[in-house]
Amino acid sequence: MGEEEEDRGGLAEYASPPCFMHELTEDYRVPAAADAQAAADVYRWRKAERQRQIEARLAISAAGRAVMTEGIVAGIDKLIGGVGGRLASYYWPFRGEPDLRPWGQTIVDRGGRTALPLVVAKGQPLVFREWKQGEKLERGVWNIPIPGTREVVTPDALVIPLVGFDAENYRLGYGGGYYDRTLAAMARRPFRVGLGYAEGELPTIYPQPHDIPMDLIVTDQS
Secondary structure, X not given: OOOOOOOOOOXXXXXXXXXXXXXXXXXXXOOOOOOHHHHXXXXXXXXXXXXXXXXXXXXXXXXXXXXXXXXXXXXXXXXXXXXXXOEEEOOOOOOOOOXXXXXXXXXXXXXXEEEEEEOOOOOOOOEEXXXXXXXXXXXXXXXXXXXXXXXXXXXXXXXXEOOEEOOOOOEEOOOOOHHHHHHHHOOOOOEEEEEOOHHHEOXXXXXXXXOOOOOEEEOOOO
């Protein structure tokens, strides 16, 4: 999706890196490669696999996704440990993604803070604004709600949605490259957790030079 961070302990020890709102152009993802045909093949494969994965998760019932999300939340809490005084970014659910909004409230209840990502402009890194349940929201890109505050914050941890993933902790996103750009631009990278359904596991996503791996992948079966 860059270098991997070694510490996997807890929020208090995050190394120096959305969901978010992803898509539509993947032009920058095609590397300047000697084998242009191979690059084109990877591009087509990723586009087709992305669509297949999205359709598969949308076919899961809302009740089924809710049960799977319970397993995902348990996995996140086990991994990140104490959250007091720390800022974690998650995302507003989109196209069948696990809904982490109830989990976000538990972060606040435990003395932590939460933020949501938002798209500033096409081809630009994401920014993060602090938000918790009940606070003002506005409509952002693709009509995804974003915090009404204008203050930009830097999370200690990023919980990032994925469409697919592989054993090397690389994630297949929506194709817009927003998280990759964001992580590449950060002077100090937060601890990064890729989050999705176990059915999204692939032998490889054919990672490209710009792809930065997650520290960990959490699914409903991990």
